[in-house]
Amino acid sequence: MRELHVKCLLPVRLDKYLMEQFPALGVGRLNKALRENKIKLNGKKQPLSTRVQNGDIVRLFLNDDVLEKRALPAAMLVYEDDDILVVNKPAGVEVDGPADDTLLKRVCATLAGRGGPSQAMLCHRLDAGTSGLILLARNAAAEQFLTEAIRQRQIQKRYLCVTFGRPQPPAALLHDYLSKDAERGVVRILSAPAPGAKEILTGYETLAVSGRLALLQVDLITGRTHQIRAHLAHIGCPILGDSKYGNNAANRELHFKYQALCAWELRFPAQIEDARFSRLAGRVFHAEKPWYCRQLLDGTLR
The missing domain is CATH 3.30.2350.10 (Pseudouridine synthase)
Structure with missing residues (x-):
């Protein structure tokens, strides 16, 4: 519990006062806390529009991790x-x-x-x-x-993913066209040019297989909305855990809440003309490989 003794020259709304004290709260969390009776002004539940003034006491019955800003591990x-x-x-x-x-x-x-x-x-x-x-x-x-x-595609992006199905051939460069359906929030992959559709290039290589699944390394050459997810689903190998383009029965069976897709590598160009950023030339950055890569490689995930 936090107890705040208000010190202000002019009255101010309760929600504004609390967000100034704890920026991590946000309007959504404040409304939820009020509904759950976790905010008291002078011992009583009051609307967030109530104006607090010098000498008022506000008590918050919230954990510190809710009140404080979340930082990066x-x-x-x-x-x-x-x-x-x-x-x-x-x-x-x-x-x-x-x-x-x-x-x-x-x-x-x-x-x-x-x-x-x-x-x-x-x-x-x-x-x-x-x-x-x-x-x-x-x-x-x-x-x-x-x-x-x-x-300009000077920074190369490489991904790791697990697909439900083994792509054939095991490695390829996919060249198709992507069309957005904004109303449904999805994209469609087309084999030929069409009005409004944008060219997409997705390279993949199979690194390992396990039962029905495959571990792929994917090179994102063009970067369109949902490109990797939709392109792999288009060839019959949706990403495991993908609820929008994938196999939901397999997702439930294997207990995947999120798509097994990781932006694993960023590679800067070998030469950078701008002297201010030349130190980044040739640099390659990697994320830690996700847990599902290890499980597929050792056969735990099939």
Whole structure:
């Protein structure tokens, strides 16, 4: 329980006051705490629109981990310098958005906790259910450099995934077209050009097989929405755990909540002309291989 003795010159709304004291709370958590009778103003439950004033006492019956900003565990920070961050995102965490807990908010909380600038900008994204490496910029110059390098495909992205089904041939470069269905929040893979469809290239190589499953290394050459997930499903080998494009019966049987897809490697170009970022030339960053890779290799996962 936290007890706050209000000290302010002018009355202020209760929700605004609490979010100033505990930025990690957010409106959603505040409303939930109020519904659960965990916020008391002068001993009584009051609407969040109530104005508090000097001398009021607010009691919060919430755990510290709810009140404090969530920072990055050390293992999630793969690389850091004055310009960029490489962070290993766990599956199930949104990269950004209105949620109280996102990767971007964790990064900013970590930087703020050191007492220095807390600014960080996302340079690309991963689906919430996909784990792996994310690049963030710490200033405008780095943001421009990273986003342009990604746009021009100078930074190579390599993934690991487990598919339900063994692809044939075991290695290939898939070349098709992707069309978005914005209303349903899905994409379709087409074998020929069509209005609104964008060209996609996805390379894969089978690293191991186990029963009905295969462990693949995937090179994302073009980076479209849901590209890897939809492209592999299109050839009859959906990613295990993918509820949108996959085999839900297999997902339930094998107890996969999130897709077995990890952005495992980021590879910078061998030469970088901009002297400010030349130290990154040839650098290769890896995420820790997910648990399901080990289980497929030892035959536990079949």
